[in-house]
Amino acid sequence: MLRRVVLLAAFAGCLQAHRLDEYLQAALISLEPDSAAIELNLTPGVAVFNTVIGLIDTDRDGVVSPVEQTAYVNRVLADISLAIDRRAQPLRITGVQFPPVDQMREGLGTIRLTLQARFESQSPGPHHLRFENHHHLETGAFLANALLPPRSISITRQTRDERQTVLDIDYSVDSAGRSRDAATDVLYAAAVCGAVACGLLLKVRKSQL
Numbered sequence: 001m002l003r004r005v006v007l008l009a010a011f012a013g014c015l016q017a018h019r020l021d022e023y024l025q026a027a028l029i030s031l032e033p034d035s036a037a038i039e040l041n042l043t044p045g046v047a048v049f050n051t052v053i054g055l056i057d058t059d060r061d062g063v064v065s066p067v068e069q070t071a072y073v074n075r076v077l078a079d080i081s082l083a084i085d086r087r088a089q090p091l092r093i094t095g096v097q098f099p100p101v102d103q104m105r106e107g108l109g110t111i112r113l114t115l116q117a118r119f120e121s122q123s124p125g126p127h128h129l130r131f132e133n134h135h136h137l138e139t140g141a142f143l144a145n146a147l148l149p150p151r152s153i154s155i156t157r158q159t160r161d162e163r164q165t166v167l168d169i170d171y172s173v174d175s176a177g178r179s180r181d182a183a184t185d186v187l188y189a190a191a192v193c194g195a196v197a198c199g200l201l202l203k204v205r206k207s208q209l
Contacts, residue, residue: 079135
């Protein structure tokens with residue numbers, strides 16, 4: 001729970017600081033031996049609101065209906081992908097939350113999607129996950145991180161492309177399950193939040209050039 005609270009707090013700071021002309025897209029990935037979950041938070045800036053809402057509120061009535069929500073979520077799904085050990089994994093929708101249109105117009109509303117892929121329980125040893133997000137590349141500002149996994153999984157490396165549209169996670173499954181104390185959880189969360197903060201600072205500095 002602590003790792004999720006700390007990471008969500010870091011992403012909340014990003015939401016408040018993102019540029020008006022960007023569509024901030026922050027992904028948190030949770031790993032289990034037989035599944036992976038993605039929490040995707042989409043926050044359009046004020047300057048790109050009209051473009052984004054035009055794709056969502058297709059009848060222009062100022063209300064995002066359930067049908068329009070479903071259509072937009074499917075559009076997002078078409079632009080993202082998840083692969084485990086180089087095998088594409090179908091993603092199913094487990095949660096959808098759309099904010100009021102007025103909040104999005106002010107750059108404060110966040111669309112929250114939760115997605116899940118299920119697969120056969122993985123054998124002990126090294127494995128690889130790749131997450132890609134190519135939604136709204138022209139205005140997107142991307143963040144992607146893994147949450148601290150259960151004790152039976154060890155994340156050995158995370159690598160990203162320059163824009164963080166691609167996240168590669170190398171990890172190992174240990175059937176015996178390693179002991180891990182709360183201090184390790186805190187250190188991991190702090191390290192990830194440091195990476196998020198550095199990425200945000202870099203974006204801010206670039207915007208000031």
